[in-house]
Amino acid sequence: MTIAARLDDIGKPAWIALMIAGFVVWWPIGLVTLGFLIGSGRIMGCWTHRRHDRWQRRMQEGMERMQQAASGWGPWGSARGSGWCGPGRQTSSGNAAFDEYRSETLRRLEDEQRDFLEFLNRLRQAKDKAEFDQFMADRGRRHDAPPPQPQA
Helix, strand or coil: CCHHHHHHHHHHHHHHHHHHHHHHHCCCCCHHHHHHHHHHCCCCCCHHHHHHHHHHHHHHHHHHHHHHHHHCCCCHCCCCCCCCCCCCCCCCCCHHHHHHHHHHHHHHHHHHHHHHHHHHHHHHHHHHHHHHHHHHHHHHHHHHHCCCCCCC
């Protein structure tokens, strides 16, 4: 039976006593013992595993809530195929003025998004054209230049 197994049979107080004795004898021994205890989970194992399990459970619950909430949002999550502002998704809030404001704001944002995407496409095309023109200009200079003369 190994020393670690014997100390495990005795319990945490034996590990703590070994760590303290290590610090008393020579501090690096105590530090190595402390690192071993934390790394192996012998001292803080129950606490860290419980905390990890709780964190995992909360993350899973949060992901499920987000998926449920997003199930009807946008064209990527809707089984109906209607967009976020489409006829199947937009519901009345009960306030006609707010509903009108919301629909106008969403329409304006969609227009701005479409305009911005068109701007990005024009910008990409202009950049590609400039790069191509530069390439053609460099290529033309290479063909027009006289071949290098051999050195004697």
